[in-house]
Structures are given as C-alpha cells and as structure tokens.
C-alpha cells in the first residue's frame with residue numbers, strides 16, 4: 001500500500017535543503033522535492049525528487065521555498081493546485097495571503113518565518129496562524145511545523161512581518177556591526193598573534209554576555225564601561241534607520 005508522503009518541498013535552494021535535511025533527521029521520512037533544474041550535482045539527496053512540481057502536491061503539506069513571484073508564475077491557474085486541500089507552508093516573505101489563497105483556494109495556508117541559523121538539526125520558526133481557522137484544523141497544521149523544532153505562533157500579520165526580519169536577517173546585519181566593533185577594538189594592535197587573541201577574547205566576552213542568565217551587565221574597573229556607554233551616541237537611531245531600510249526592501253518584494 002502506498003503511504004502518502006507528509007511533506008513536499010517546492011524549490012531546491014538553501015532553504016529547501018535545510019528543510020529537507022531537518023525533516024529527514026527529525027521524522028525519519030524523506031520529503032518529496034521539486035526544483036526547475038532538478039537534482040543536478042546530486043544535491044539534496046535527503047529527498048525524493050519529482051520531475052513535475054505538481055508531484056509535491058501528493059504530500060499532506062507543501063513548503064514553498066522559491067521566490068514569491070516564481071511561485072505565482074509556476075502555480076497560478078493550475079488545476080491541481082486549486083484542488084489541493086492540505087497545508088501550504090509559505091516561507092516566501094514576498095507573497096501576500098490573497099495571491100497565495102488564489103492559487104491554493106482550498107488549502108490551509110500558513111506563513112512561516114524559518115530561521116536556518118541554528119543548523120540542520122532544527123529549524124526554529126515563527127508561524128502566522130490564519131484567522132478563521134478552527135482549533136482542530138490549526139492543531140493538524142501545527143503538528144507538522146512542530147516536527148521542525150521550536151515553533152512560536154502569532155496571529156497578527158504586521159507583527160509577523162517584523163518577526164520575520166528579527167529572527168535571521170537582522171542578526172546577520174548586527175553580526176556585521178559586531179565584527180566592525182571587533183575591528184575597531186584590535187586596530188591599535190600590530191602583532192598578528194595579539195590581533196587574533198584580541199578577536200577571540202572579544203567574541204568570548206560577547207558570547208558570555210549573550211548567554212548570561214543575569215542582566216547581562218559586566219563589571220569593569222574605574223568607569224571604563226560607563227565612559228564607553230556614554231560615548232555610544234545615537235546608535236539606536238542608526239539601527240532604527242537600518243531596520244527601516246530592511247523593512248522597505250521586504251515591502252518592495254511583495255507580490
């Protein structure tokens with residue numbers, strides 16, 4: 001007897017690979033996967049490849065892991081998509097609920113913000129619970145999401161849009177800022193060994209502060225930290241501007 005696969009994945013890029021690996025590691029089941037250029041270079045061997053994208057619709061749930069506009073071009077007007085009654089987990093931030101519902105009118109559509117930075121053993125995510133979904137329907141959809149790792153749920157679309165940026169894109173930008181801070185800290189060291197050491201103890205300090213169970217404050221002598229904090233200036237304003245730019249880019253991508 002053929003068993004219906006639990007997960008189909010549309011796309012074969014970084015997100016699709018993370019999803020496929022995590023799903024197989026955590027459930028022991030291979031997802032069904034499709035990408036326009038197929039399994040070239042033996043990629044994503046954790047999945048069962050299908051030659052038509054509609055092959056992914058054989059699964060109970062389908063994860064969208066291609067850009068939003070590409071999905072609309074691919075699936076818009078397709079009859080099998082119109083008949084699909086499973087879950088559609090959409091990771092493309094650029095898709096609006098209305099356009100996705102138009103493609104999959106009978107599906108349960110859940111927007112997800114997957115955070116790949118935890119590695120392949122878990123994909124923590126934030127999910128946007130659709131309004132008007134019964135508790136029973138939501139429990140069914142959520143069960144599949146729980147198989148990826150920690151899943152936080154929000155019901156507010158605007159909050160979801162912000163959280164989408166906060167889990168991965170914003171930390172990546174802040175890491176660039178932290179690296180710049182490390183560069184500034186070691187600038188007056190000339191010896192390569194001392195520079196390496198300086199970087200190492202700087203990142204160890206950052207790590208300790210982030211993992212500290214207390215307030216995250218650090219004791220330094222003679223007001224050195226205080227002088228630094230006072231001289232920080234309008235760094236919040238700078239970060240606010242940077243975050244706004246990222247939000248603007250996310251808006252531009254909407255299809």
Ligand SMILES: NC(=O)c1ccc[n+]([C@@H]2O[C@H](COP(=O)([O-])OP(=O)(O)OC[C@H]3O[C@@H](n4cnc5c(N)ncnc54)[C@H](OP(=O)(O)O)[C@@H]3O)[C@@H](O)[C@H]2O)c1
Pocket residue numbers: 011012013014015016035036037038064065066067068070071074091092093094113114115116168
């Ligand atoms: N990576 C992340 O951490 C992450 C997190 C959250 C959301 N997302 C979203 O997930 C989606 C994919 O991201 P990614 O990081 O996996 O990107 P990626 O590594 O660049 O992969 C993009 C995938 O989309 C496919 N694709 C691109 N244009 C296409 C088209 N016109 N028709 C059909 N397929 C097309 C590519 O096909 P080929 O296989 O033929 O190259 C590839 O499989 C994006 O919407 C992104 O915003 C990604």
